[in-house]
Amino acid sequence: MRHKLEDYWHQWILQREPKAQFFVLNRRNLYTFPGIPGFIYLVLVLILWLIGTNYQNNLILALAYGLISVFVVAILHAYANLAGISLTILQGKSVHVEDTAEFTVQMCASNKRGGENIRCRFHFQKSILVELNCQQPITVNIPMLTKQRGWLLAGRLLVETYYPLGLIRCWTWLHFDQKILVYPKLIDGPMPSPSKTAVGEMDSGITAGGSDFDGLREYQLGDARKHIAWKAVAKGKGLFTKKYVDEISEELWLDFSQSNNPIEERLGILAYWVVKLSETNQSFGLQLNNLSIPPNKGNLHRHECLKALALFDGRL
């Protein structure tokens, strides 16, 4: 019942204020209503009024009227605290499942007062506390827990304040049009690459394993300096060059079909190796059912692979 009401409420808000990447808080999208302390306060004022009336005590009556007036003024102050603030959502960084994604929002108060004690959070997420000064934009990272891979939509951001007296809650729900790509969770496992026999022509005896040291050979002009075996030089044995396997190895492929694990686990292991191989700057390709990404290295390649894994639809 409650959820249904809430859904209606959010539907209604969305109608008034459609999805966007930029919002300015104003009377169209700000709502004010007393919080629980506000209602307790109203009861308190009523009690004071009753005491004042029953004892025919004008000072207590004046106190009750004064407190009611403060309540009314607090409504305006709570509204003014948020009114005029502009929010722009920026591109967020991708994360892996179960990490906390952070949507970056730039906030700026246009009024002289700035904004005091503002709380921002996504629906059902942790909140952060923000203080704004006049016309000084700041960027805040608003966290959102990730539960599954794929596109994480920003959705409804709550911006609320109880300033100045905690009686009145002024808030808004902003439906931000922004998304973050969530990569699969990293799972440590054996490399899902085809065995050498499977690949066929490779019989050089060199495993397509990585950057392992494979021995020394005599130095030739043009060899990279960092590959010179300086220890051997120091021992007076002359110039030698370290041999690395990948220099002569064949292409390395990560293949989805290499294991019979559940889909998500396989994707996790693939993601793990994508990250691991990228860290050591190796070239690799990714075979994902009928999608194949040719071997390459670098950040862009890594992102492309992870994106493919994140958006992989197992039903195809």
Place this chain on the structure above:
Amino acid sequence: MKIIRSTRAEIIKSENKPSSTAVSVSTPIRFDAIYWILTAQALVIIPLLWQLPRWLWGLWALAIFWRYAAQKKWVNPSGNLLKWLLAGGAIAGWYFSFPQRANTDAMVGLLVMSFILKTTECQTNKDGLLLIFIGFIAVAAQFLFNQSLASGLYGAACLMALLLAWQSLYFTRERPLVNRVSYASILVLQALPLMLLLFVVMPRLTPLWKVPMPEARGKTGFSDQLSPGDLGQLVKSGETAFRANFIGEHPRPRDLYWRGLVLSEFDGRSWRRASNDLNIVEESPQSFDQLIEYSIVIEPHNQTWLFSLATPTQVKGTGMQIKKQEAGLVAAENIIFQRTQYQVISARSVFFPENSQLSQEERQLNLSLPKDGNIQTRALAQMWQKSGMDTQQKITAALELFNREFVYTLSPPVLGSEVVDEFLFSSKRGFCEHFASSFTFLMRAAGVPARVVVGYQGGKYNDLENYLIVTQADAHAWVEIWQQGFGWVMLDPTAAVAPNRIELGIDEALNTEDRSLVGQGVLSGSGWWLPWEKRWDAANFTWQRWVLNYDAAKQKNVLERWLGGSDWQSVMKGLFVLGVFFSVGFALWLYGLRKKPTLTAEARLLVPLYRKLIKKGFKPKEGESVMAFLNRVGQICPEYKIPARYVAKLFEQVVYASDIDAMDKLKRAAKQFPHVVRN
């Protein structure tokens, strides 16, 4: 008002606790907020603690010490045995200190106690908020005990402190005092008009149900019996009894006999009120003349009787029921525990029918004397009676007796058992109660119905607000005598001895030695502070009349004067007009704001520079940037070239490089332009 803020915008913290849809207010309370709450609490409860059992001071000290210990991490702030012991002890203490647990004192005690105990249980903002709320009720409790101008101002200070504490709960972080006070003041100033409006127009209701009234403490005043020496004690107090405001001319001093009580029973030493079961039907006067209209603001005296002049014909209380009683007295329905106002119209002359008679019972009451004692006085009176003197002659004889060799003094010798005889025939020195008492005795013994009246005589005018202030030093006793055709006639034997007492006041009637014994009331001193004292008392009186006594009747008057009617339609009409007025004002203000775009912080620094340049004849063009303008100034006037370029460079640094140091330099350069002071 400029509000200082830190130059950086910042994100304070992100909370690790996931919050659900329900909004949690339970952020942990900051230290500065706790200090503010404790300060406000001290201000609020100190006046209440004076009225309550002494051990509450101890409880307060313990609670503060506990708080300190918790801060120092000597004790665990959340839940430990010590705290519960404190709470348990306090509840037990309350249970035994207030045997009647339903009266106002007990309730206020409970309130203060919980206010104090709550400070030991204050971890989150929610707790802080609750403390503030209790604080507001405690301020109301202050007003319950005392509503004077001073306590009103003190209460306002308490409220301000509470507001400051309250605000500190909802600031993102600690702020300097100036800052907080300015915020709170803005809030108060904005709330004030609405509060005044509500105070003036909200309907005043009569009490919805009966509540236990708090007792006024230690108030001086009359009791309902009069023994020799009682008034002599009373006049030593300088406390104010009441203030009276006359509508129309001031009565002459000799008309200022404020009647309070009529004492008709004499036991040989003390005069008492006649017991209530005597069913006395008084003949009411035929007609009145020479009316005096006045209102009185009486100080609490814990009794029901009120004071009035001559014969009251109409009485009306403010916020309480008052009624006329037999013997031309006025009394309130309940005891007077707080300052109260009432209005009276009195008649100085009353006319009785020619043949009016005292009822048998009343005649008997006012002639009764103890069976024996005071033989000499009785003998004298009987001699007058036998010689066939009429009432008037007997009075004259008695007054002549007093006039001959009696002395009016505040320190008469102590009298033995034969009070009247000793006074009349040996000591011959006395204060007004001695004269009144012995005069009445003489008259009764001589067959003339007579009674003693106690009250006040005279008073001092405060010309600032045109009211009369009557203090306990004006306490007085006199006599009333029944005369055929005139009714009860007032007679003051003291006037025969010391006429100055009546015309000039008690200070003038006494010798210097005695004068020092008389209580120094308001306006009786002569120091440099007298004008201030006068002003303060006048402010108090105005406060009483316009704030404390603003009741349904006054409200009706005010509304009729300002709105032309006190019915709800008129009030609505008035509010509507007021609303339209304010809306138009607000709209105009907003329009003014829109025309003047708000400047950025950097641009504001350039305002003095622009003013200077405009005065010199340079005018910024529409849409011209700061740089372009300064550049143009430099080109037109070569001597400004260097300073203009300097300012432009600084401005650039501030705007594009967000250089905070450059901001200060820019501020200085703009002020000192065209002089360039580099440092």
